[in-house]
Amino acid sequence: MYGSFLRAIILLGVASMPFVARAATPFELTSVRIDLPDSDRMFPDGPGSDAINNNCLACHSAGMVLNQPALSKQAWAAEVNKMINNYKAPVALEDVGQIVEYLTGLRGAK
């Protein structure tokens, strides 16, 4: 209720001054403690799925990878190398080839 009251005041303030305007009332913050959801989704079984599950899920969940469009082997290799070189992903060197193959085969990419 306080929030909507405050919002009404702020909206009035802005209506009269389209650019930066002074806020009308003091504002207080409240400490926050939450739990973020996690994902236990694994990459679907197939050749190389162990390699991708073991190397890639530390930094990000599987969902976004599985949402990618069909990409060429070259494009996937560039992505995996970006993760290793730019984002310092601790991917075991012997697994890189398998991960790229897995991703390339994921959606029958050309």
Place this chain on the structure above:
Amino acid sequence: MAEIGDLHHLITRRRLLGVASVGALALTSPSRAETTIDLPLPGGPGARPITTGFPQKGPMILQRTRPPLLETPFEVFDKGVFTPNDQFYVRWHWAVIPTDIDIGKFSLTVRGHVNRTLSLSLNDILHGLPSVQLSAVNQCSGNSRGLFQPRVPGGQWANGAMGNALWTGVRLKDVLDKAGVKPGSVQVRFKGLEEPVVADAPHFMKSLDIDHARDGEVMIAYAMNGEQLPLVNGFPLRLVVPGWYATYWVKMLNDIEVLNEPDTNYWTKVAYTIPDTPHANIKPGETNVKMVPINRMVPRSFVTNIASSQQVKSGAPTTLRGITFGGDCGVASVDYSIDRGKSWHQAQLGKDEGNYGFRQWQTQFTLPSPGKYTLLTRCTNSNGVAQPDTPNWNPAGFMRNVVESVDIIAA
């Protein structure tokens, strides 16, 4: 598992061990999908869960659980120009995000090429400096990336990686003046509390030129739409850079460093760069292109009350409504076409809430006879820049702002 030594977070260590023994996982509960949505991404896949599993958030399109990428369902934009906090999109780079913020312990450091290093409490910021407010669009550089053709890797957003809020906070200029910027300063670098999982990975940081940082518009926000920010939108402090892409709007801002030489950190110099060409547009496969950091936004407009493939009556007035924004300035006009761009008609603009925010537009039109029609909408901003007729392309999928189309059927 020697690589565990490289990882410095307990949660991550547990995860690495966890994924090595599949089947024995006992992680925290996954975000529950109530339903799914099918985003119209060319070639797919477009199916995404709608999640309500994120604290302080309502129903969101789940692009990635960890680190969170949550897209605003597009129908939200029909409700008004201010995007509700609980459906404002979410985008994080690194998975180590503090989930427990004590407002009594949080502090913002201002350091570097300054006369006085500052450590400001939230109380100092809320009550020790003049407060300002501004309506401004926060849009991901890669908003609409999933619509690029040929497709490019990255977050596969439809058009919902954007939102508009009324931001309340303090001027960055006032904070910098309090520290006293030394002569010879060239940039200001911003860092938040998020941390990479891997210790030697580049901490997320962004920089602005000193004159931009001191322009009196860039602000440090502690409220959006009259409420404190949801944690996943950057509580307690977020940089607001009006007219610039959201990559600069650093979340959980706790460190400001004034630099006396240009920032060369990865996130400013290498990531988030665009071809230095009109519309950041190149041909797929084109190489040897000069790249520059992404910067000012460009105009966009959307229909919000009629979805593609929707049926309307022919020979009767139909109301068309949407939102628009000018990018780095205000909106001059929104035009629409019902004949694939042969003729254009001006729509009525709604209330002006400020140059950098969403603005509603509305019109009525009558489709003369039954059949298929394509509606086009085009914003021209107050600098005279209009949305282009053809989509741009670049390998990162940045800065899409082509004239949007909606296919409708008159019956």
